[in-house]
Amino acid sequence: MIRQFKSSDLEAILRIEKKAFPKSPYNWFTFLYYARIYPDNFLVFVHEDKDKGKSLIVGYIIFYPEGHIVSIAVHPAYRRRGIGTELVEAVLNRTSGKVSVEVRTSNEVAKKFYRHLGFSLRTIIPEYYGDEDAVVMISNSS
Ligand SMILES: CC(C)(COP(=O)(O)OP(=O)(O)OC[C@H]1O[C@@H](n2cnc3c(N)ncnc32)[C@H](O)[C@@H]1OP(=O)(O)O)[C@@H](O)C(=O)NCCC(=O)NCCS
Missing domain, CATH: 3.30.70 (Alpha-Beta Plaits)
Incomplete structure (x- = not known):
């Protein structure tokens, strides 16, 4: 499921960010800045783990309203499952394409x-x- 970022997602997003961009990860300030300025344009992918009965944040995408992607990352353990594709498609659907x-x-x-x-x-x-x-x-x- 894709939904807007909430501040309670921040820790999970920072963990993904460090794994995805180990040399130059965005810090908490940058994520909260984008969430504040573009709340509609900071989306997270929530994976429902039915076995463990819990939801996990496993990816995110941030984009400018005119359709420019600022950043996208998927947790390494959840790659090649189409999550990145769904996140970009969400941007295509929410912008002019x-x-x-x-x-x-x-x-x-x-x-x-x-x-x-x-x-x-x-x-x-x-x-x-x-x-x-x-x-x-x-x-x-x-
Ligand atoms: C790029 C990234 C977001 C892709 O996320 P993902 O959820 O794994 O992507 P998808 O599963 O939707 O992949 C779609 C297609 O992209 C291509 N692809 C994705 N990862 C690939 C890989 N490691 N090697 C080759 N092709 C790849 C494939 O064609 C794949 O389709 P397939 O799995 O049917 O072959 C993810 O690898 C990531 O977080 N990378 C680190 C951060 C990063 O580089 N972000 C982009 C900076 S602009």
């Missing part, structure tokens, strides 16, 4: 992920990350 995102040139998994979703390369921004270029990818309806 014209979605863009910057990806580190070395992030082959993310580039494959977005290509799988029909995104294509728009341009390269040199040194976007300071130490690395970004590829800008856009959805096929852009």
